Amino acid sequence: MRILVFGAGSLGTLVGGLLASVHDVTLVGRDRHVSRVSKTGLDIVGAESAHVSPAATTTETGHGADVALVTVKSFDTRAAAEALEACDVDAVLSLQNGMTEEVLESSLDVPVLAGTATYGARLVAPGRVECTGIGRVVLGALDGGTSPLAERVGKAFRDADIRTLVAADMPRRRWEKLAVNAGINAVTALSRVENGRLASHEAREVAHRAARETARVARFEGVRLPNRVAREAIDRVVDQTAANRSSMLQDVEAGKRTEVDAINGAVVDTATKYDYEVPTNRTLAALLRAWERGEGLR
Numbered sequence: 001m002r003i004l005v006f007g008a009g010s011l012g013t014l015v016g017g018l019l020a021s022v023h024d025v026t027l028v029g030r031d032r033h034v035s036r037v038s039k040t041g042l043d044i045v046g047a048e049s050a051h052v053s054p055a056a057t058t059t060e061t062g063h064g065a066d067v068a069l070v071t072v073k074s075f076d077t078r079a080a081a082e083a084l085e086a087c088d089v090d091a092v093l094s095l096q097n098g099m100t101e102e103v104l105e106s107s108l109d110v111p112v113l114a115g116t117a118t119y120g121a122r123l124v125a126p127g128r129v130e131c132t133g134i135g136r137v138v139l140g141a142l143d144g145g146t147s148p149l150a151e152r153v154g155k156a157f158r159d160a161d162i163r164t165l166v167a168a169d170m171p172r173r174r175w176e177k178l179a180v181n182a183g184i185n186a187v188t189a190l191s192r193v194e195n196g197r198l199a200s201h202e203a204r205e206v207a208h209r210a211a212r213e214t215a216r217v218a219r220f221e222g223v224r225l226p227n228r229v230a231r232e233a234i235d236r237v238v239d240q241t242a243a244n245r246s247s248m249l250q251d252v253e254a255g256k257r258t259e260v261d262a263i264n265g266a267v268v269d270t271a272t273k274y275d276y277e278v279p280t281n282r283t284l285a286a287l288l289r290a291w292e293r294g295e296g297l298r
């Protein structure tokens with residue numbers, strides 16, 4: 001399968017690198033990284049270990065693919081969609097956090113698959129990516145149901161030994177992941193603690209409230225996500241990723257822009273459509289944006 005990875009940073013480089021062991025992969029990323037990969041190949045270290053030699057470039061122009069993986073940060077999704085319009089790709093799969101597939105679907109006239117990834121990845125140097133945790137990729141039709149395209153892409157991932165589930169209920173899974181990110185990412189970023197600290201702290205109640213608000217908004221959108229399931233998802237992920245510093249905490253510690261707009265901001269924006277108040281998500285989004293617009297970003 002020909003695979004274009006648009007946004008070869010941490011996650012894109014890890015997933016693209018693993019896929020490169022059996023597929024024709026092209027990484028689209030920034031110059032220092034893709035130049036090193038082109039010259040000396042890619043080292044995958046940590047929980048996964050490999051040396052692969054995918055094609056690597058700074059521009060997507062002129063590249064075709066059976067599927068393009070979108071792995072830019074959520075706030076770069078519209079630019080990614082505009083770039084992919086100029087490419088000859090037959091399908092798109094987002095592995096991003098946040099509700100980004102709608103942006104891709106509105107801009108591109110190819111099928112958009114929904115995806116979530118719980119692998120941990122960190123680009124440690126140009127040409128070198130660390131797998132910080134083996135998780136799973138879950139992918140499927142954006143609106144749910146079975147999809148021969150999703151089955152083909154899922155097989156391609158499994159053929160590369162990537163733990164992959166093809167699911168027919170992506171709407172619910174997306175909203176459940178959003179509830180997890182809305183609760184854990186913002187709370188750990190603002191309190192500067194790893195995920196596991198929430199297990200024994202009153203801040204877990206804040207995460208639960210953000211998740212419950214997200215579940216209510218999901219139900220407004222016609223997605224069956226009970227409050228209990230959202231709350232249990234928070235507790236499960238806090239337990240399973242106890243040592244993780246969430247991606248939002250890592251962004252804050254690095255002085256980088258966060259994905260708050262596509263996470264807590266998306267909950268607020270969607271709730272507003274239904275004239276429904278989500279005070280916890282609104283507060284978390286406001287505090288993170290205040291940090292971003294204050295002294296936060298370097």
Ligand SMILES: NC(=O)C1=CN([C@@H]2O[C@H](COP(=O)(O)OP(=O)(O)OC[C@H]3O[C@@H](n4cnc5c(N)ncnc54)[C@H](OP(=O)(O)O)[C@@H]3O)[C@@H](O)[C@H]2O)C=CC1
Nearest residue numbers: 007008009010011028029071072073074096097117120121
């Ligand atoms: N890292 C992880 O462990 C996981 C990440 N995710 C999600 O995956 C997504 C990506 O995260 P992550 O990999 O950590 O982020 P990164 O910032 O490491 O990767 C994104 C990369 O895309 C590059 N990029 C953006 N626009 C372009 C462009 N037009 N052309 C070429 N390169 C471009 C960025 O460069 P620049 O920074 O210079 O703009 C950056 O190197 C996020 O939504 C995140 O929440 C989900 C699960 C796990």
Ligand SMILES: CC(C)(CO)C(=O)C(=O)O
Nearest residue numbers: 184241244245246247248
């Ligand atoms: C699930 C969780 C919270 C794991 O850290 C995550 O997706 C992230 O950090 O963005």
